[in-house]
Amino acid sequence: MEYGLYGDRSHAFLDETRSGKFLTITQFPEMVRYKARFVGEELMEEYPRVEITTPEGKVVDWGDEDLIREIENKSKRKVSLVKYTPSYVPLGAIEEEHIQLVTDASLLKLKEIWGKEVNYQRFRPNLLISLKEKVPFIEETWFGRRIKIGREVEIQLKRHCERCMIVTVNPDNAEQDSSLLKTLVQQRNNHFGVYASVIKTGEIHVGDEVFLLE
Template sequence: MKVGQIKEIVRHPVKSFYGESVHKTQVMEYGIYGDRSHAFLDEKRPGKFLTITQFPEMAQYKARFAGEESMQEYPKVEIITPEGKVIDWKDESLIKEIEQKSKRNISPITYSPSHVPLGAIEEEHIQLVTDASVEKLKEIWGKSVNYHRFRPNLLISLKDKVPFAEEEWIGKRIKIGNQVEIELKRHCERCMIITVNPENAKRDPSLLKTVVKLRNNHFGIYASVIKTGEINVGDEVVLLD
């Protein structure tokens, strides 16, 4: 049964940086190609990554791949700073800037394109939200909301605009395009990260309070990859029996 189509595909080449929208990409065993493939280890918390939770301004840094996808090595990663400066991920000035702003020592880490297990993806492989649910959240919160706050990989435009219809898919599989299949595993439980506006890094705790009170702290669904392949914006999304 067709339930919708892919409206936007988002990957985050650097964990906790603002993601890039792509027209097409590969779905790997670990999720969207290159998603959270680069990250910063937080030396204040051994073994842990620096994220928006510790440094909210991370949400304003934008990361993108500059080049074609390759299974041997990632394309060059370009960073656009909050001030609009474009620099290479490997540029020492980026590390120094983030260390200075966050008041933490950090170490960059990169995972390979075919890396299994997950690398810096700490939950399920893919997170998705739907347009109807985003619109309903705007209504119940009473404010405009940039859905990038929720850091999903897929925005699905529903055929029937029923808010939170995706929650009924938990335990089932969906097919995207001609190849890819993912299994919907569980609700995404939210944290303070959604309170950070990625456009200016300002926090509004009322969004999290709203999601906790009216949505049992659930927004979005986590999914695991069953079949890999290419996906494109506009691909049909079919709910499988």
């Protein structure tokens, strides 16, 4: 989609203790343990039903009153819900562009620098690209260029992604480790991953070939 991947940022919690702000992992780290997915056909006219699995394994629908109370009790914040449409989704609380991508080579290098295993989901990328030639951080040399994904989609690489405390939250258990952010600040000028904007929309699939265009 013009705003990024279909459904990305389509449903959100508004933090009523901060006017006009979203509730994110920054304020509520355990949010990372809630998993959401679409159930049903992904239409252009409306989103399918959203199903959420809580950390305890309970499955509820978006808007479930018990879920809202649980989020409020755990985060100690009053929240409300906001939902957009498939034709328009604004940038969210932390994004500066519609697409963020990381590469497997950069992840391997970061593991070496940090000295610990790195789950790519810490960085919440839309796309994880596997490089044929494993050159770390080569994506940072692509700014201003386009890449083609599959047969239709083209995106343009824009700039560095500057990281925040969200990367310190383990996506598996919500435990925090500030040393990862400190490592990025010291070794990478707090940069990891790159932002891109959508040039041509279309369908992409896991396993699609990716081409760097001249």
